[in-house]
Amino acid sequence: MGKISDPPTGDTPFWESKSLDALSRDEWEALCDGCGKCCLVKLEDEDDGTIHYTDVGCALLDIAACRCSDYTNRAERMPDCVILTPENIGEVKHWMPQSCAYRLIAEGKPLPAWHHLVCGDRQMVHRRGKSVIGIAAIESEVPEAELPAHIIDIDD
Template identity: 50%
Template sequence: MTVDKQILSDIRPRFWERCALDEMTHREWEALCDGCGVCCLVKFLDEDDVHFTEYTDVACQLLDCQSGLCSNYEHRQNYVPDCIRLTPDMLPDMMWLPRHCAYKRLYLGQNLPKWHRLIGDEKTHQQGLARVGVARRCVSERNFNDEQIEERVIRWVKI
């Protein structure tokens, strides 16, 4: 997901500090996404303990592995039916999201990361994404079978 200037100009200033997650407009909710792409990686979830979640460097077929952005965000569920459309009520069960994720951080009562696009400038945001994002660090699932994916576990995603 990419947040363009139109969306950013159409949201309340510092809404994330003044609104509960379920009080945000759709545009504000979408603006929370930092565009890292980590949620689009294939992962192995331990239902009993999220700390045993294993991420791979294999990304959803719709993810552009160069930019780290979804190539068809608005219609993604037409092509990937199990793609998650995150809502506030889902967050208690989403603790496998990375520790830098704005949705998770706000749910846990934490601040946005200092490099988030809603706080900092574009250069700072890009530097943050370079540390945590998937752009140029992942490969498409189209190239792998299930057994091969299991061999591609990574350790750079921190939950």
């Protein structure tokens, strides 16, 4: 992540003082807590539209580091990867975990205490068990038919 280019307004941190579409690129990138939950394979219930997360990571997810192994080129490498933007967050946030910082801000909610912008520690998300670091498998190792057996609750 780059440094935050714009100082917060007064004592109010930027994520509380600015709307998502007013954030600088660095501020936008800094909002990501690094949980990796959005990089898990998701299944949508055909009957009621419910989104189910699995413990299976995208083929580009570096499971040990809990980050995309080719973030810069992710759109080209993985066409299914949804690139979050201020313009599409309202439309796709229901696909994001409830803890996702972008979803929280879009819904007018505060960042959690374990978020690195709040606590100053990027590893806290992992220590608090809020990330998918070390999850079970990557997409290429799990046949599609077995994905339902990998459904997990990521918002506990």
